[in-house]
Amino acid sequence: MNLTLKVWRQNGAEDKGRIVEYKMSDISPDMSFLEMIDVLNEELIEKGDDPIAFDHDCREGICGSCSMYINGEPHGPEDLITTCQLHMRSFKDGDTIYIEPWRAAAFPVIKDLVVDRTAFDAIIQVGGYVSVNTSGNTQDANALPVPKADADAAFDAATCIGCGACVATCKNSSAMLFTSAKISHLALLPQGKVEAQERALNMVEKMDELGFGNCTNTGDCEVQCPKGISLDNIALMNREFLGASLKSEK
Amino acid sequence: MTKLFDNIPEGPLADKWTKYKADAKLVNPANRRNIDVIVIGTGLAGGAAAASLGEMGFNVKSFCFQDSPRRAHSIAAQGGINAAKNYQNDGDSTYRLFYDTIKGGDYRSREANVYRLAEVSANIIDQCVAQGVPFAREYGGLLDNRSFGGVQVQRTFYAKGQTGQQLLIGAYQALSRQINKGTVTMYNRHEMMEIVKIDGKARGIIARNLITGEIEKHSAHAVVVASGGYSNVFFLSTNAMGSNCTAAWKSYKNGAHFANSCYVQIHPTCIPVTGDHQSKLTLMSESLRNDGRIWVPKKKEDSQAIAKGEKTALDIAEDDRDYYLERRYPAFGNLVPRDVASRAAKERCDAGFGVNKTGQAVFLDFSDAINRLGKDAVEARYGNLFQMYEKITAENPYEMPMKIYPAIHYTMGGIWVDYNLQTAVPGLFAAGEANFSDHGANRLGASALMQGLADGYFVLPYTISNYLADDIRTGAISTEHAEFEKAEKAVKDRLDFFMNNKGSKSVDYFHKKLGKVMWEKCGMARNKEGLEEAIEEIKAIREEFWKEVKVPGVQNSFNQELEKAGRVADFIELGDLMCRDALSREESCGGHFREEHQTTEGEALRNDEDYTYVAAWEYKGDNETPELHKEDLKFENIELKQRSYK
Numbered sequence: 001m002n003l004t005l006k007v008w009r010q011n012g013a014e015d016k017g018r019i020v021e022y023k024m025s026d027i028s029p030d031m032s033f034l035e036m037i038d039v040l041n042e043e044l045i046e047k048g049d050d051p052i053a054f055d056h057d058c059r060e061g062i063c064g065s066c067s068m069y070i071n072g073e074p075h076g077p078e079d080l081i082t083t084c085q086l087h088m089r090s091f092k093d094g095d096t097i098y099i100e101p102w103r104a105a106a107f108p109v110i111k112d113l114v115v116d117r118t119a120f121d122a123i124i125q126v127g128g129y130v131s132v133n134t135s136g137n138t139q140d141a142n143a144l145p146v147p148k149a150d151a152d153a154a155f156d157a158a159t160c161i162g163c164g165a166c167v168a169t170c171k172n173s174s175a176m177l178f179t180s181a182k183i184s185h186l187a188l189l190p191q192g193k194v195e196a197q198e199r200a201l202n203m204v205e206k207m208d209e210l211g212f213g214n215c216t217n218t219g220d221c222e223v224q225c226p227k228g229i230s231l232d233n234i235a236l237m238n239r240e241f242l243g244a245s246l247k248s249e250k
Numbered sequence: 251m252t253k254l255f256d257n258i259p260e261g262p263l264a265d266k267w268t269k270y271k272a273d274a275k276l277v278n279p280a281n282r283r284n285i286d287v288i289v290i291g292t293g294l295a296g297g298a299a300a301a302s303l304g305e306m307g308f309n310v311k312s313f314c315f316q317d318s319p320r321r322a323h324s325i326a327a328q329g330g331i332n333a334a335k336n337y338q339n340d341g342d343s344t345y346r347l348f349y350d351t352i353k354g355g356d357y358r359s360r361e362a363n364v365y366r367l368a369e370v371s372a373n374i375i376d377q378c379v380a381q382g383v384p385f386a387r388e389y390g391g392l393l394d395n396r397s398f399g400g401v402q403v404q405r406t407f408y409a410k411g412q413t414g415q416q417l418l419i420g421a422y423q424a425l426s427r428q429i430n431k432g433t434v435t436m437y438n439r440h441e442m443m444e445i446v447k448i449d450g451k452a453r454g455i456i457a458r459n460l461i462t463g464e465i466e467k468h469s470a471h472a473v474v475v476a477s478g479g480y481s482n483v484f485f486l487s488t489n490a491m492g493s494n495c496t497a498a499w500k501s502y503k504n505g506a507h508f509a510n511s512c513y514v515q516i517h518p519t520c521i522p523v524t525g526d527h528q529s530k531l532t533l534m535s536e537s538l539r540n541d542g543r544i545w546v547p548k549k550k551e552d553s554q555a556i557a558k559g560e561k562t563a564l565d566i567a568e569d570d571r572d573y574y575l576e577r578r579y580p581a582f583g584n585l586v587p588r589d590v591a592s593r594a595a596k597e598r599c600d601a602g603f604g605v606n607k608t609g610q611a612v613f614l615d616f617s618d619a620i621n622r623l624g625k626d627a628v629e630a631r632y633g634n635l636f637q638m639y640e641k642i643t644a645e646n647p648y649e650m651p652m653k654i655y656p657a658i659h660y661t662m663g664g665i666w667v668d669y670n671l672q673t674a675v676p677g678l679f680a681a682g683e684a685n686f687s688d689h690g691a692n693r694l695g696a697s698a699l700m701q702g703l704a705d706g707y708f709v710l711p712y713t714i715s716n717y718l719a720d721d722i723r724t725g726a727i728s729t730e731h732a733e734f735e736k737a738e739k740a741v742k743d744r745l746d747f748f749m750n751n752k753g754s755k756s757v758d759y760f761h762k763k764l765g766k767v768m769w770e771k772c773g774m775a776r777n778k779e780g781l782e783e784a785i786e787e788i789k790a791i792r793e794e795f796w797k798e799v800k801v802p803g804v805q806n807s808f809n810q811e812l813e814k815a816g817r818v819a820d821f822i823e824l825g826d827l828m829c830r831d832a833l834s835r836e837e838s839c840g841g842h843f844r845e846e847h848q849t850t851e852g853e854a855l856r857n858d859e860d861y862t863y864v865a866a867w868e869y870k871g872d873n874e875t876p877e878l879h880k881e882d883l884k885f886e887n888i889e890l891k892q893r894s895y896k
């Protein structure tokens with residue numbers, strides 16, 4: 001099929017950036033979206049132009065690298081997948097496709113479609129863990145049974161891939177879904193419960209400090225999340241956060 | 251010839267590690283913060299090592315090329331992690347895991363290292379659970395297990411099809427905790443470009459900041475390479491696009507030996523190639539073989555009709571299906587080890603029974619499991635894998651059997667290390683998939699994650715402390731040293747070359763060309779003639795590469811083509827070494843199948859008399875033939891047998 005691509009090109013953080021148009025022909029419906037960009041990049045290199053910079057690694061929907069808006073939607077038109085899992089059979093011959101980087105104050109553009117998401121790491125660093133040493137001096141793994149329902153719910157929250165689609169789609173650029181997923185994952189397990197309130201307090205404070213916006217419950221994040229992380233996590237996080245705030249006021 | 255010292259402690263197998271730990275030299279806590287350790291890689295091995303060394307109080311610098319340590323390739327591991335817990339009460343033990351690993355590796359690994367791995371395995375699960383890793387559980391709240399290929403017990407712990415993700419997030423969280431405490435400094439989007447040696451010891455690295463292009467010098471008292479495997483030498487593999495051999499290759503060129511590079515694992519169940527645009531291959535986890543049955547039609551006409559789209563799998567009557575693994579290997583059936591399953595698929599497809607357009611695919615069928623257990627139960631076990639399959643192929647595996655074919659997946663070979671996981675260069679350690687140490691000629695499923703975490707959490711903290719105990723008076727290593735200047739200049743010269751070369755072909759052009767030669771001549775089946783041709787072809791690719799490679803953009807900024815150019819330059823050299831290694835090993839064992847050496851039934855034929863050794867190659871100069879060192883493998887606890895899964 002033949003396509004027209006309109007791609008955001010920005011040469012470094014200082015550059016203002018602009019949309020550049022590319023015509024593509026003979027695109028196979030079996031190609032993944034990123035393979036389609038590979039083909040374009042090979043053509044650009046051949047012509048002596050700079051290829052389009054984009055983050056990608058696993059190409060199977062698990063590393064969370066491949067961030068981009070496709071026609072205004074994070075990771076493109078299909079639900080519950082990342083860009084690398086999107087295939088060209090989701091488009092029609094003659095389509096025009098807009099491709100742009102995440103846009104959020106906390107995720108500055110590095111080049112073209114590549115943004116800096118280290119703010120997510122910074123949120124985890126202030127408490128997104130269980131404070132246990134890695135010495136191996138821990139009790140037997142089966143000493144403390146965990147109800148299957150809790151373990152499954154913790155797992156669901158823990159499948160967040162840190163892609164940032166939730167922030168990118170939110171009109172306030174809020175990182176609530178990402179942060180709450182980690183807080184729930186750990187609060188739902190007995191091992192993580194002990195520090196749950198303090199964790200919530202520290203992570204939420206960090207999130208605000210890094211320039212992510214407030215949550216106004218529009219729920220776009222849940223719709224666009226490739227892993228189906230649920231808004232319920234935000235409610236659980238608010239409980240832990242409120243508990244912690246009440247205590248620290250005492 | 252220099253002699254390799256494995257440095258295995260004396261004493262009975264089961265006591266070696268305990269004794270080692272009791273005797274190991276320690277660094278007192280006050281001295282630790284004056285000692286710097288560089289860890290390259292934030293996968294399970296590197297992430298766990300950096301977190302543990304940081305926690306001990308060493309001053310750790312951790313490097314990865316991704317934008318976050320959480321995205322290391324370990325994240326993609328699907329099926330599970332082994333541990334000898336015997337929770338299922340099916341007769342598992344440290345000894346059995348040790349035995350299975352040695353046998354699975356076709357008797358080409360070191361007993362002492364493998365025993366230690368089996369010994370610490372149970373502790374890994376305790377540690378991960380304490381960190382909040384949400385493993386799958388039974389209704390009673392206890393941990394669930396599944397089986398993997400090559401074993402007859404259930405010892406694999408898992409978190410749906412995302413075990414690697416959950417374990418890596420656990421290690422990443424431990425690492426994040428240390429970053430917060432200031433014991434670890436994180437350098438993401440940094441690529442290690444060179445090892446720096448001073449007076450024969452590893453004392454630092456040269457790294458490129460991938461955002462600014464700046465070349466940085468980092469010093470340390472010890473360097474750990476945990477940079478993953480080299481499957482991408484084949485271009486198409488199940489590894490992440492960025493996975494590369496550069497850190498391992500620079501170690502080799504600085505005196506670390508590269509061992510058993512021809513031992514490559516081909517995973518039997520991957521989604522088949524569809525066309526030239528293909529950038530990578532997707533694995534369908536081995537765990538699927540617990541419930542999926544592999545078959546091709548018995549009649550060639552049926553295979554051809556399916557390939558043409560005239561028939562589907564559903565049109566083939568039960569009696570006309572050849573469940574060839576169950577037929578050939580009744581004891582293990584669909585759960586034979588990976589090398590055996592891969593070769594059996596190739597055999598059927600080469601004989602003309604393949605079931606897609608390219609003739610290179612077999613069926614993996616879940617209809618029996620769905621009838622027996624119900625769709626919901628199958629979905630609970632494999633839901634995300636089925637979804638992944640459907641996204642890629644647009645076919646629904648609940649209704650139509652999956653089509654699969656073997657693909658390059660894992661590299662057993664790697665940097666040679668002794669019992670301490672130290673390379674031939676003092677102060678340079680290698681861990682995880684980057685070293686050669688535990689899997690012999692074939693790795694069992696769910697054992698790479700185990701090895702990565704064992705190396706990082708439980709082995710390196712002891713062995714590195716033991717090494718560093720002699721370094722407490724050394725003081726900070728200056729990056730002004732002439733060796734740093736020299737290494738930095740070499741790195742800059744190479745980058746300048748790439749930027750200024752007026753070539754006509756992209757980096758990928760060369761990578762694909764190399765991959766094709768490797769797959770055809772150093773892939774699932776090898777022979778003398780093909781390997782000799784491959785060496786010549788790779789030489790030609792190398793010459794053309796340095797003449798014709800074209801790298802756009804500028805050096806001092808974000809430049810992904812420049813990153814790839816350096817990696818592919820190293821892959822080309824590694825490809826040559828792999829062919830030499832494969833050529834010199836005149837036997838078939840594990841993932842290394844030499845067509846000249848097979849039984850009448852087409853099974854791999856080992857030659858224990860002449861080849862029970864580790865082939866460790868030493869770099870001798872750019873245009874020199876590398877030197878082969880042989881580390882004899884001594885089997886004191888296990889009797890060597892022809893591997894049989896019949």
Ligand SMILES: Cc1cc2nc3c(=O)[nH]c(=O)nc-3n(C[C@H](O)[C@H](O)[C@H](O)COP(=O)(O)OP(=O)(O)OC[C@H]3O[C@@H](n4cnc5c(N)ncnc54)[C@H](O)[C@@H]3O)c2cc1C
Pocket residue numbers: 290291292293294295296297313314315316319321322323324325326327328329330331413414440441442443476477478479488489490493494496497533659660681682683684695696697698699700702
């Ligand atoms: C699809 C798939 C599924 C798998 N499933 C399983 C499974 O179910 N069970 C199992 O046991 N094993 C599995 N494996 C194998 C297993 O995942 C890997 O062997 C293991 O994760 C490797 O871990 P590692 O820490 O050694 O390296 P990796 O996780 O590959 O990490 C390498 C690190 O090194 C860094 N790095 C590399 N080069 C440089 C450089 N030059 N400069 C700076 N940093 C660098 C990278 O940034 C990264 O952080 C699977 C593998 C694949 C491909």
Ligand code: SF4
Pocket residue numbers: 159160161162163164165166167177178181221224225226227228229
């Ligand atoms: S919550 Fe969903 S959208 Fe947000 S980072 Fe995690 S996986 Fe991505």
Ligand code: FES
Pocket residue numbers: 055056057058059060061062063064065066082083084085
């Ligand atoms: S490249 Fe890893 S999620 Fe898309």
